[in-house]
Amino acid sequence: MTRPTLPPPVLPWAGPPATRPAGDRADAPVPATLRAVREEVARVLGQPSQELTPELRLEDDLDVDSVMLIEMKCCLEHRYPELAEVSLADVFLGCGTLGDLADRLTELVGLPVG
Amino acid sequence: MRPWLCRGPGASWDPVREQVRSSGASVIYAAISDWLPDDLGDDRLAAVLGRDHARLGRITKPQALRRFVASRLLLKSAAGAVLGTAPEELELAYKPGGRPYLRGIDQLDVSLSHTEELLVVGLTRHSRIGVDIELADRRMLGLGTERQVCTPYELEALQQVVEELRNGELVRLWTLKEAYSKAIGQGLRFRFTEFGFSPRDRQVQLLRPDGSPVAGGEWSFTSWLVAGRYMVSAAVHDPGFGGRPHTGDAPFVPRLSTAR
Numbered sequence: 001m002t003r004p005t006l007p008p009p010v011l012p013w014a015g016p017p018a019t020r021p022a023g024d025r026a027d028a029p030v031p032a033t034l035r036a037v038r039e040e041v042a043r044v045l046g047q048p049s050q051e052l053t054p055e056l057r058l059e060d061d062l063d064v065d066s067v068m069l070i071e072m073k074c075c076l077e078h079r080y081p082e083l084a085e086v087s088l089a090d091v092f093l094g095c096g097t098l099g100d101l102a103d104r105l106t107e108l109v110g111l112p113v114g
Numbered sequence: 115m116r117p118w119l120c121r122g123p124g125a126s127w128d129p130v131r132e133q134v135r136s137s138g139a140s141v142i143y144a145a146i147s148d149w150l151p152d153d154l155g156d157d158r159l160a161a162v163l164g165r166d167h168a169r170l171g172r173i174t175k176p177q178a179l180r181r182f183v184a185s186r187l188l189l190k191s192a193a194g195a196v197l198g199t200a201p202e203e204l205e206l207a208y209k210p211g212g213r214p215y216l217r218g219i220d221q222l223d224v225s226l227s228h229t230e231e232l233l234v235v236g237l238t239r240h241s242r243i244g245v246d247i248e249l250a251d252r253r254m255l256g257l258g259t260e261r262q263v264c265t266p267y268e269l270e271a272l273q274q275v276v277e278e279l280r281n282g283e284l285v286r287l288w289t290l291k292e293a294y295s296k297a298i299g300q301g302l303r304f305r306f307t308e309f310g311f312s313p314r315d316r317q318v319q320l321l322r323p324d325g326s327p328v329a330g331g332e333w334s335f336t337s338w339l340v341a342g343r344y345m346v347s348a349a350v351h352d353p354g355f356g357g358r359p360h361t362g363d364a365p366f367v368p369r370l371s372t373a374r
Contacts, residue, residue, distance in 0.1 A: 063175040065229075066292065066302070067254065074258030088262065089302045 033109065034102035040075035041098060044068050054099030058092075080109045117141040117234065117340050120188065122148040127195030130237070134196050139238035139350050141245060142192050143340050146231050149184035159183070161202045162190060185233045189214070189226050192235050197222060211301045225296050225348075232344050242351040244297030246289040250345040254288060255281040263288055265310035267325030275313050282345070283313040286337050289347035290318065294335070297349040311335065 034054060042049035045062060058064040064072075069092050076091070077083045083091065086108055095101040118129050120142050133140035151159055160167045166186050173179045190201035193216060197204070205217040206224075214226055225236040225245045229252075236245035254260065260269060268287060275283050290311045295304040309328070310321050318335035320328040337347040 057172075060173045060178065061175060063178045067248070067252065067259070067288070069302070070259050070262045071257055073262060077258070087305055089304075093302055 031102060031106060033105040034099070036076065036079050037098055037102045037105060040072055040079070041101075043075055044071045052098055054097060054102065056098050057096050058098070058101070059096075062098075076105065080105070082109060115139065115141065115336070117143050117338055117346055119340075120144045120148075120192070123187070123191060127192065130192060131196055134237060134239055138240045138352065139236065139243055139348075140192075140196075141234065141236050141338075141346065141348050142188070143232055143234045143247070143344075143346060144184075144188050146180055146184040146228070146233060149188050149233065150180055151183070151187070154179075154183060159187075162187060164202070164205050166206060181228050181233070185226055185228050185235075188233050189224055189235045192237060193219075193222055193224055196237055209299055211299055211303065213296060213299045213301065225293075227292070227296075227346075229344065232341060234340075234346050236348055236350075238350055240350060240352040242297045242299075242349075244293040244295065244349045245346065246292035246296065247340075247344055247346045248285050248289050250282055250285055250339055250343050252285055253281060254284045259288075260284055261307075263291060263306040265307055265321070265323040265325070267321060267323060268310045268313065271313045271325070285345050286347065287311055287313065289345050290335055290337060290349070293347040293349040294320070294333075297351060 038049040038052040041062070041064075042052055045064075045068070052062075056062055058069075069088060073083065073088055073091055083105075091104060091108065092101070095104050115133060115137050118133065118140065120127075120130075121144070130140045130142060153159070154170065163170075163183070163186055166182075169182065170179065173182055186206060187201070190204050190206060193204055194201040197219065204219065206214055207217040208214055214224055216222060216224060221239060223238050223241065223243050225243045227234045227245050227247045229247050229249055232247060234245050234247040236243040260272065264272065264284070264287065272280055272283060272287075287310065291304070291306050291309070294309070295301055295306070308323055310323065310325075311318055312321060312325070318337065320333060320335070322328060332351055332353055334350050334352065335347065337345060340346050
């Protein structure tokens, strides 16, 4: 199914990051959603968020399984309560990397959730 | 049917052939270490893995790489034994949701799951099978997980389970749900809160969110504790046509998320 084209989301910027993931341009701020993804994935995996760069793949690089996806959604819901109304599939399906997941999160929390 | 422990490529497949012959389905489990070749660069491995071999270069986690190789070898060997063909003659392909199938083989359905050091494979000559495995003591309770995966009935019923058994029951419910969603090819698109099972049930059956049973007896669900610490569940669809492939009866799909 082709997804509808969405207007550019309004990013919930949260100021300059304390640390930058490797691979980011030095002058580029890190969106709040990417920061949230890195911190919550780090919490579930039990590894430092600084190691979690946007290009890392959930399955092949991080060995994330389905129970971990559920845990991650629970953690992200604490930050973005509107995610409680979004299915697991709508959060994670099609997200290969942490960067993809942050982009998905930006779509979901930056737009009305139906 | 009990899951059968396969101790490596040299083991006899007769028990699996017999299970499939007598009941139409078989569930096999194995240790990753028993199925991992000494040399991952061996040309014979490339021949057996086929298209899956290209994936090896993309998996960076050593544990995930070991699991990937061992699980594909186990699945293809088991399927080959039942079909009477060499593993390298079978091509494992994947549906859009990730469900594995044997390309061009419609008389055998397959399913695959793994956790830690153990693999599980399901085979059926009936229409569909799904299997799932988890550590039986994996912590799921108290993480908010139950709200994501349980129906209102299951949440209430879990509260009736004595506390020391409650997490284990949640793990069992989860593996049953995963097995069913794999069997019907939905995976994560399933809303796990809109279908369920009952904690501590003897005759496992599919239930609606309020706990009422879903009509139709073509699905069978079973859970086993294997190797002392792993929960394995299987969902098998048997349309009752002598094991012939059948696609007529739609499975109970309560609500799908929007496809992405």
